[in-house]
Amino acid sequence: MASKDRILRLKEETRINILEAALQIVKEEGWQALSMRKIADVIEYTAPIIYEYFASKEAIILELTRKGFLILARDMEAAKEKHHLPAKQLEAMWLAYWNFAFAEKELYQVMFGVNTNCCELAKIIPESEAPYDLIAEALEKMMTQPTEDEVCTKYFTFWSVIHGLISINLVNRGRSEEMNHEVLKTAITGIIRTIND
Amino acid sequence: MASKDRILRLKEETRINILEAALQIVKEEGWQALSMRKIADVIEYTAPIIYEYFASKEAIILELTRKGFLILARDMEAAKEKHHLPAKQLEAMWLAYWNFAFAEKELYQVMFGVNTNCCELAKIIPESEAPYDLIAEALEKMMTQPTEDEVCTKYFTFWSVIHGLISINLVNRGRSEEMNHEVLKTAITGIIRTIND
């Protein structure tokens, strides 16, 4: 009964088609536009048959998330293998991580909970620039020859660490209080040390 | 006609009620559970009257976002005023920022695009731990006396900077390529310097 195999192969194929269709829609219109009926449209079926392959929309998203982690791991491993010095390996792996985030930004978004809906905030909400102004003022006083560019760079360095740590804590909550404190301290003193340097 | 004033005051009041109801629902059930009909239930009206006060659900969310930025700015200003040394001011302001994020985590989420849906990822997707394993291995080789705790701390320090910078770039896209590179380099070399220190 080789026809059984053929049918199983076909089923596996539409499973893949569903995932590909979903990712295609997300890449074209964003996560919020993803719907079961749209996926069905792309694979030229009606919505209910998707449930023969996935328990829910959530399950499809989860599978894409899993695929994302597999690609990320593959990229980081490849980067690691190109070097022998641990320090170089570190640098290469984080660069691979960085590149992955932008090459597969839709996957990165769902893997680490990054919403892109609220872009161009400053134009709609002017108040959103207050934090920058406050920090920039202090930074300028600390620098011997402050330039707009340098202040901005330092600001983003600080902001990145802190926002990153907050995001990580909010998304997969937990971590010990001490570790957070340690991370913050290490990062902030490390960055402050690089001012006028 | 003082009754005009009274009516205007009442209208202003239900406007506030709508915003408070929305925030209440979000705090109790999360952003994804927020709906116009639920808001209407809380303020004891039917959904359509909300449109007399806000053009859309999006507008309500935007107003809450704005309120969030106002609170954040107030907190940071208060922190700044308590110190004179710019370095101390910086530290205090970032701490205020940090505290705000957890005190008003729902507001922080919508202000900076942090999704909390995908928590406890490691339990559902084991592959999500691969990046940690890869990085940890390299970190251990670099440390003279590596402990699990220390490796973890360093990992999170790195991850925070990079994820933070990525998030910021994805959410309000833009920034110059050079600045990103500069921020990354500054942060990474700064952190590496603190290893075995």
Place this chain on the structure above:
DNA sequence: TACATTTGCTTAACAGTGTTAAATTATTTA
């Protein structure tokens, strides 16, 4: 070949969403 059964797929439906228009009720004005 003829019938029964399973499979693949679709249509219809339910409960929910944001949003709008029409209908209704209450309030104010003349």
Place this chain on the structure above:
DNA sequence: TAAATAATTTAACACTGTTAAGCAAATGTA
């Protein structure tokens, strides 16, 4: 009191995820 205006609701539309019922084609069995 009657007319006009404002406040509020009901009904509806187009969408969402999801489930159950129906149908039609392929398959298994006699």
